[in-house]
Amino acid sequence: MAILSIDQGTTGTTAILVDHDGEILAKAYREFTQIYPQPGWVEHDPLEIWQTVIECISELKTSYGGAIEALGITNQRETTVIWDTDTGLPIYNAIVWQCRRTASICKALESKGDLIKQKTGLALDAYFSGTKAQWILENANYQQGQKLKFGTIDTWLIWKLTAGLVHATDATNASRTMLYNIHEKRWDSELCELMHISLKLLPQVKNSADDFGKVSSIKDIENVPIRGVAGDQQASLFGQQCFLPGEVKNTYGTGCFVMINTGTEAINSEHGLITTIAADPFGKPCYALEGSIFIAGAAVQWLRDELGLIETAAASETAALTVPDNGGVYLVPAFSGLGAPHWNMDARGVLCGLTRGSNKNHIIRASLEAMAYQTHDVLRAMEQDAGFEIHSLAVDGGATENGFLMQFQADILKITVERAHKIETTALGAAYLAGIDIGYWTQSELKSFSDKKTTFSPEMSEELRSKNLAGWSAALEKV
Numbered sequence: 001m002a003i004l005s006i007d008q009g010t011t012g013t014t015a016i017l018v019d020h021d022g023e024i025l026a027k028a029y030r031e032f033t034q035i036y037p038q039p040g041w042v043e044h045d046p047l048e049i050w051q052t053v054i055e056c057i058s059e060l061k062t063s064y065g066g067a068i069e070a071l072g073i074t075n076q077r078e079t080t081v082i083w084d085t086d087t088g089l090p091i092y093n094a095i096v097w098q099c100r101r102t103a104s105i106c107k108a109l110e111s112k113g114d115l116i117k118q119k120t121g122l123a124l125d126a127y128f129s130g131t132k133a134q135w136i137l138e139n140a141n142y143q144q145g146q147k148l149k150f151g152t153i154d155t156w157l158i159w160k161l162t163a164g165l166v167h168a169t170d171a172t173n174a175s176r177t178m179l180y181n182i183h184e185k186r187w188d189s190e191l192c193e194l195m196h197i198s199l200k201l202l203p204q205v206k207n208s209a210d211d212f213g214k215v216s217s218i219k220d221i222e223n224v225p226i227r228g229v230a231g232d233q234q235a236s237l238f239g240q241q242c243f244l245p246g247e248v249k250n251t252y253g254t255g256c257f258v259m260i261n262t263g264t265e266a267i268n269s270e271h272g273l274i275t276t277i278a279a280d281p282f283g284k285p286c287y288a289l290e291g292s293i294f295i296a297g298a299a300v301q302w303l304r305d306e307l308g309l310i311e312t313a314a315a316s317e318t319a320a321l322t323v324p325d326n327g328g329v330y331l332v333p334a335f336s337g338l339g340a341p342h343w344n345m346d347a348r349g350v351l352c353g354l355t356r357g358s359n360k361n362h363i364i365r366a367s368l369e370a371m372a373y374q375t376h377d378v379l380r381a382m383e384q385d386a387g388f389e390i391h392s393l394a395v396d397g398g399a400t401e402n403g404f405l406m407q408f409q410a411d412i413l414k415i416t417v418e419r420a421h422k423i424e425t426t427a428l429g430a431a432y433l434a435g436i437d438i439g440y441w442t443q444s445e446l447k448s449f450s451d452k453k454t455t456f457s458p459e460m461s462e463e464l465r466s467k468n469l470a471g472w473s474a475a476l477e478k479v
Helices: 047-063 104-107 112-121 128-140 153-161 189-194 232-239 297-305 317-323 360-386 403-415 425-437 443-447 462-476
Strands: 002-010 012-018 023-029 070-075 078-083 148-152 168-170 204-206 226-231 248-252 256-263 274-278 287-292 330-332 350-352 391-397 416-420 453-456
Touching: 002 047, 002 425, 012 047, 012 425, 023 226, 047 112, 070 153, 070 232, 070 287, 070 416, 070 425, 078 128, 078 153, 104 112, 104 128, 128 416, 148 153, 153 204, 168 226, 189 350, 226 232, 226 425, 232 256, 232 287, 248 360, 248 425, 248 453, 287 297, 297 360, 317 360, 317 403, 330 360, 330 453, 330 462, 350 462, 360 403, 360 462, 391 403, 403 453, 403 462, 416 462, 425 443
Parallel strands: 002 070, 070 226, 168 204, 248 391, 391 416
Antiparallel strands: 002 012, 012 023, 078 148, 248 256, 256 287, 274 287, 330 350, 416 453
16 A cells, blocks of 8 residues: 655656655656746646656556555645636646746735735745736636636646546645735635736635545546645655744755744744745644745756756766865856845846856856855744744755755754755655545654654854855845
8 A cells, every 4th residue: 555646846747656654665757848938937838747747657557556545746836827627728838936927017016015925924026826827817818708727736736637626725835826815724805806816716725634536537546535735845844744843944956945834823024034834734723934945956957958067967066076165156046036035036147256267167066055055045034033043954855965065055054954865755745644634644653754864064164154155145246
């Protein structure tokens, strides 16, 4: 017996099977196309995403013949889809969370920024889903009278998996739309009106561990109940077992997402973070503070795909270690603006400090170091909001396999960094939620799962640390 988890990410879809001991039995992965119609615009084809889900499940079932007890879903959060329920076709490509096309809509709403933050915990930014949905409705080709539905990627997949029977999301994903009141836990009619979005388009909001229907569109997993849903960073927080207030994690993926569990208290950030809903399997009030860094691993992809400086992401570690330091080179990867704690939609990337002696390895190293510097800025803001010092950081995500980056992160933060042995903590979080809901596990049982952690302790001198941070601050000012 196993729990199936679908982790639908920004650049690819992962599916895993998890047994009762919390071990991953099998894993499948598919990349899909990144679409850039204009500078600053990012889109995905929702039908291609759906196809990657089908292919991943088919691959898993080829290698595993046992029973699947339940399905969990986790997803790139703010990416927005609107589709016609009669045809099952999107009326426009999905607008990705990284996309900046709605910056002008946000600027037109500036006078309502305090109201939006008060109700949603979010900064007024093109990052979130509400203005994306508004843009699609105002610019896509569709006929009046078409039966349309709005959803983030979780909602789209639930609707497809249940053959259109269930139009639902969970509170963690709803909390990222700029349309959901996180204190009253309901869609907010005033905010919907601001963005010209009908409440009829919006999905039902459920708990993260809940009944989201049964699969009826994929024969390999027909009748498997969908019982866990959470946005990727909340799923990662749960997968890292940060169940208690004060526990903090960072996921290094396309972006970096630092999140701290604040329990039943929705702390209003005064230092550039956002307040959001955390995943709780029992529907109890559970909140988190989050710092969203838009570009992290995506900078390494940029080195590989656009600049051709490396052949694989893994090669970045070797390249970084060929030089003794960054040579004064800094990259501020504001390719799609700056997120927390700066929130500058108009910022663009800067590579600075170049000399005649700078080589490609300095640029590669600077790209890795940028993840650590950005995480430093968020953690310092988090400490100010939370009112206490953070002494350790749980980390997960693909980039944590880079030993150079993890050691540099510990050095710059001057705290212990603990890398999970199972880096698929996001997918595991969704599996855990689904399993808890059907009684496959209890939450206390999850704590018993052994997971060796690799610990990185700070080694850098205070003088060098201060010098590095000063160089980063100077580079940031140029942006």
